[in-house]
Amino acid sequence: MDTSIAVSGLVKNFGRVRALDGLDLTVRTGEVHGFLGPNGAGKSTAIRVLLGLLRADAGTARLLGGDPWRDAVALHRRLAYVPGDVTLWPNLSGGEVIDLLGRLRGGLDPARRAELLDAFELDPRKKGRAYSKGNRQKVGLVAALASDVELLILDEPTSGLDPLMEEVFQHWVRQAKREGRTVLLSSHILAEVEALCDRVTIIRNGRAVESGTLAELRHLQRTSVDVELAGPPGRLADLPGVHDVRVDGNRIRFDVDTPALDGALRYLTGIGVRSLTCQPPTLEQLFLRHYEGAGR
Amino acid sequence: MNAALAGTGGLIRLVLRRDRILLPLWVLLLAVLPASYASTFAGLYPTQAERAGYVAGTAANPSIVALLGPVYSDSIGALAVQRSGMLLLIVALISLLTVIRHTRTEEEAGRRELLGATALGRHAGLTAALLVTYAADLLLGLIAAAGLVAADLPVAGALAFGAALTVSGWVFASIGGLAAQLTTGAGGARGIGLALLGLAFVLRLAGDAAEAAGGSGWLSWLSPLGWVERVRAFADERWWVLLPGLALTVLAAALAYPISARRDLGAGVLAPRSGPAVAAPGLASPLALAWRLHRGLLLGWAIGAAALGAILGSVADAAGQAVGDNPKLAEIMARLGGTAALSDAYLAGVMTIVGLAVAGYGIQAALRMRAEETAGRAEPVLAAAVGRTRWLGGHLLLAAVGPVVALAVGGVAAGLTYGLATGDVSGQVPRLLGAALVQVPAVWVLTGLAVLLSGALPRAAGASWAGLAGCFLLGQLGAVLELGQWALDVSPFTHIPRLPGGEVMVLPLLVLTVVAAVFAGIGVLAFRRRDVPVT
Structure with a gap:
């Protein structure tokens, strides 16, 4: 073209x-x-x-x-x-x-x-x-x-x-x-x-x-995951592409780079998943990530 | 404190911050001139007899009186005061423009709105602009008086002239404040203010010239510029003459405030008209756009030049006649070529002044393109299929031709009035037209300087005005300060043949024209190569 x-x-x-x-x-x-x-x-x-x-x-x-x-x-x-x-x-x-x-x-x-x-x-x-x-x-x-x-x-x-x-x-x-x-x-x-x-x-x-x-x-961005597990999350935070892990009892929220989503889900199902919500990145998040820290 | 004045203090600091260079510069520059004139006169005419001769021969001549104002005694102080006569006009001019610049210009640019939304009283903007200008005028008067006292002149006279300077500035600061309330555009406000100032000058000029020629000077009493002269500093000071000036200062300000309080932000008293929905077929080139942007300026300057030429031409014959009444001087004049020669010498001097004034127009017109650039209006035109040279060329052409038109109009007007007075219209019109047009190359040099700076050093383009001020000061002070010829030669006006009466020399005119063309050429080349906009 x-x-x-x-x-x-x-x-x-x-x-x-x-x-x-x-x-x-x-x-x-x-x-x-x-x-x-x-x-x-x-x-x-x-x-x-x-x-x-x-x-x-x-x-x-x-x-x-x-x-x-x-x-x-x-x-x-x-x-x-x-x-x-x-x-x-x-x-x-x-x-x-x-x-x-x-x-x-x-x-x-x-x-x-x-x-x-x-x-x-x-x-x-x-x-x-x-x-x-x-x-x-x-x-x-x-x-x-x-x-x-x-x-x-x-x-x-x-x-x-x-x-x-x-x-x-x-x-x-x-x-x-x-x-x-x-x-x-x-x-x-x-x-x-x-x-x-x-x-x-x-x-x-x-x-x-x-x-x-x-x-x-969008594909390059992170997906937000909100999951309730059957057991403790173990070394979830050490997995490649996983960020900002917040643990609240069995309920865990984290962000994951979209290409690493598959690996993270495999790990979670190994522990046992009771409920799961995945949220694709919004445009706002996409832009904010790039806008943040501009000029620094 | 009155709520309408809230925030005035902060705005005063803003005005002072923005004018931190300009304001001290003009105050000091103008304030030191009277004392320097005084020391010059003390050196040139040390005895009273010599001064009396100067007064009889030169200072009391109607043509000199017309330009500078009357001389009220043969003391050094009175001579210095007369020589400083133009300062009264200049202080008034600067005060007028300063007030408009800090009121209507701000409002038109939208910056006033930004401030208006803060805890700022309705009257704060006008008050801050007026107070700063009043204070600057007061300071100028005090420094001028101090300088005159330091030059060993009587304190009363020094204070009287200082007060005259201050009141002259105050009157027109208030008039500026009033004019700023009337129109939506700063240009229109400046036009109203300048027209009133021009009227005041013309009334004073005509009244003083009539009085010096033995008639009645009642016209001068209609002009604020006439009042402040009649304080008679260093003669028999008449302090009460300051009262009408003070009264007008208060009156104009008192008229401005109610209008400022009642009108909307951004609006004026005179409503703007709407324009055509479709452009005329001719509005299709950068030149046509430039003409639209310049034509008001050209019209204003043509009217101004016509008025100036007509007035100055009308007193030229009286100038010659007054000398003719003095037998000793008449004898000298007869040897030099008769009273007509004196009228010619006066007219030649007048044409230099007209030339300097029109050079101001040339610079103003040339800087229009810079103003277009900084305002962001050059960008959409240059983003269309318009090359840099074509865009610049439109403005350049009008900046070059406009002053020629203004000079021609001024010359013809002077020729008509002088011709009517001497009964030789057909002879004088072409003579004085030539005398006016011979100023063109010098005007072009300053116009070229403005183009050069706009192209090559855009942020310094305003310095073109310093070039004009330099030419003015060299012409005014160069001879009395006994500067070398090399210094005088810096001013293009030094090289202009003194017409009428003098010899026409073509070479200097050609050289000046080439200099102007080279300046403009470098400016255009630099503009073609640089970033737009440079702000």
């Missing part, structure tokens, strides 16, 4: 601060790729490198088959970008900004523009300074989604949107995917990621720590 974004070993320093520390990121053409990580992990920096706004210090980045820095103008005709914090010109109306950005990209579809304005319930007559945070975000989204482009780069695009508008946003991203567009979606909203993304990359301290489909990522 063709790749739209191929980044490897990307390094970016701001003075003594290392914002990207050997980042790898692959986005396949036609997929919605979730880009996750705690605040300050380097998501926006990576996106700005991909947009040719920042120059990487080391590593390679390819975007739609071109060099993001050298071929910036040609590549930007084929993509649309929504920053996490859309700032508007105070004296331009929202409609003017949408048209301007669309035309600078090479034109936008007026029918789709009207449809999006309607769906997002956005008044295009207001001046930039009069919009709330959520409405500024909508201006950016309409400008991007109304463009006929191959790639959408969305940096926390739904911050400030209400749940109804979140629904509208998800509808349009699915629509974009159906039309064969590729989407790189940086987000903190797990439900949004779960609903939209084919694959995700989790980034921490400027480095990708996990990448794959959500099912694959």
Whole structure:
């Protein structure tokens, strides 16, 4: 399958601060790729490198088959970008900004523009300074989604949107995917990621720590086990892949790495199992594990 | 303590923390000037006879009076006070901008909201901004007075001029506080404040010039800048003249508070209008966007330059005539080419001032692109199919052409009023248009400097203003401090031919234009290679 974004070993320093520390990121053409990580992990920096706004210090980045820095103008005709914090010109109306950005990209579809304005319930007559945070975000989204482009780069695009508008946003991203567009979606909203993304990359301290489909990522995580045994647990805690064993009489709770689950269950049935509950890892746990200790 | 003022102390500390460099800098820089003028005059004209000659020949001339204000005696102090006349305007300007910067700018940026949700009284923001500015003005007045006393001048006169400086700042600090309540944008508030300050300056200028030419100076009594001059420091001090200034300070602040208490956060009295739902077909390029962002600035500067040119041109003939009344001076002038030559010399000086002012516009326009970058508005444009050079080029073009338009308008306006006074409109308009346009290369050098810094040293882009301040100070102080020619040569305005009346030299103009182009070119190249945004 063709790749739209191929980044490897990307390094970016701001003075003594290392914002990207050997980042790898692959986005396949036609997929919605979730880009996750705690605040300050380097998501926006990576996106700005991909947009040719920042120059990487080391590593390679390819975007739609071109060099993001050298071929910036040609590549930007084929993509649309929504920053996490859309700032508007105070004296331009929202409609003017949408048209301007669309035309600078090479034109936008007026029918789709009207449809999006309607769906997002956005008044295009207001001046930039009069919009709330959520409405500024909508201006950016309409400008991007109304463009006929191959790639959408969305940096926390739904911050400030209400749940109804979140629904509208998800509808349009699915629509974009159906039309064969590729989407790189940086987000903190797990439900949004779960609903939209084919694959995700989790980034921490400027480095990708996990990448794959959500099912694959789940597989890598620990399962929580709550079991009542016929006898004492013995040396359960010494088994490979078993963590956080808490003993309460015959009732034992522990976490186990998913590949080691089979071995642990065999050991338990050797003792005798009276009741057993297994809980697969939730997305929250998955992300929290990666988010915890970020920046340390 | 009144609940509406809760948290004022904390906000004062915040304002002081944010302005910890800027505030001491302008207070000290402006406060030491009067004393330095005094010591210069003491050295240049040590005897009273010499000073009386200077007053009769130069200081009382309507053109000088128009620019700097009247001279009330031939004492060293009075000469220094007249020479410091521009300071009254500058203190007022800085006070106005400081108050708006700490009130409406904060509100527009949304930072005020963050603070407003804390245990902060409704009036705390305005009060903190006003108190800090009032205190800075007071300090400035005291230091200026102390400097004058240290220069062996009478204490009463020193205090009177210090008070004039302070009150000038106070009046416009309050006006700034009032203007900040009226509009939703800081730009609009600044526009209202600057228009009022410009009106005050023009009224003072016209009144003082009329008075010096033997007429009535009643127009000056309409202007706060006129009041503070009429304290007559080092002549026969009239302290009561400070009262109307103090009254206006209190009145403007007293008007600002009820508005601040009644309006919503972020809202103004003048409601913002809505815009078109669809962009005009022309709004499709970085240049078209730049035009939208610059056109208000251009209009404002064109009106300002027209007013300044018209006023300064209208008093030029009176300047020549007043010398003509003095037989001894007239004889000297006749040898130098008649009273027309004096008018020309005055007009040439005026054009340098117009040039310096318009250079401020050039820098302001060039820094717009930096402001776009730091506000995050450059990013979406550069993320579209717009190259760096094309984006920068739009702003650059307007920063280069805008000042030319402003200078041309100012020159034509001066030519019209001077031409009407001398009955030679068709002759004077092209002459003064040329005299104004000859300033363009010097203006471009400072504009180019702003582009250079924005591209190569973006965090230091604000230092472009220091370049303008340096040119202003060299022009004002260079000759009196007897700095070497090399120091004066640093300012591009030193190399501009003194027109009308002087000789047109093409080479310096070409060299300055090349310097400006090289500055801008380096700025563009550096911008193409660096990260965006650098904040």
